[in-house]
Amino acid sequence: MSTVFARRRHKLLSLKALRDSGTVVPANTEETCKSCGQPVLRRDLVKNRYVCPLCGYHHPVGAYYRLSLILDEGSFKELDADLVSNDPLSFPGYEAKLDGARRRTGLGEAVVTAVGRIDDIRVAAGVLDSRFFMGSMSAALGEKVTRLVEYADKNKLPLILFSASGGARMQEGILSLMQMAKTSAAVERFSEHGGLYISVMTHPTTGGVTASFASLGDIMLAEPGALIGFAGPRVIEQTIGEKLPEGFQTAEYLLEHGFLDAIVPRARLRSTLIRLLKLHGKGGDSHGK
Secondary structure, eight states: OOOHHHHHHHHHHHHHHTTTTGGOOOTTTTTOOOTOEEEEHHHHHHHHHHHHHHTBBBOOOOOOHHHHHHTTTOEEESSTTOOOOOOOTTOOOHHHHHHHHHHHHSSSSSEEEEEEETTTTTEEEEEEEETGGGGGGGGHHHHHHHHHHHHHHHHOOOOOEEEESBBBBBBGGGHHHHHHHHHHHHHHHHHHTOOEEEEEEEEEEEEHHHHTTOOOOOOEOOOOTTTOSSHHHHHHHHHHHHHHOTTTHHHHHHOOOOOOOOOOOOHHHHHHHHHHHHHHHHHSSOOOO
């Protein structure tokens, strides 16, 4: 692990610091909303959990920050932090791009996995981070997700996975595609043992991640406006030779057609997870050590 990455990760271990991380930029700095195109003060965006106060657009957020919004303060413990991608196919320029992504994001891989508590209920949680190779599925990402599922299975914990991905990582070829079967098999074993898996799809969730573990939740949630699908709309239209319905592959369209159980705004996500966890009574010795 590089010194830069180790220093960055150490700084991120405080969940309170994560929630306040946006304040390092001057509060009166303006940012342009990617959806409505209107200027929004940085302090308003941070206060609103990076949801545009004008149009409600849910801006993508980092994995550590996402965990800080749902886990109890002081309960976060990262798993497999040192498990990172290498260059199995000697793909030209891949190592340099990996190093650049790590320095830019402070992440070792496109997923952060952890154990923590939500309203004192122990959970195993993982978050894909679209800032790192667009959350693409590498061999390391598949291994980390699989280990998280197995950890939840072994310790009888509810499993929560947040997806945000562009699909398989082309630089790792077939090794990336194999992670679809690997993660799906782990989820199947977890399900056979009675585990509760809550899948939360965020913008965007596409490709091999959608076609594997992201679609296998016992409860399927999504953030408003999230793009969810396998292939892109343009590819589908070219394949079937037809124009797709308006809003196709949005969370709202998928909810209407039965693919999702609920669309949950970011501000209500923690309270929704608490209700679901208590309703299902999962977590084994959830209030124990």
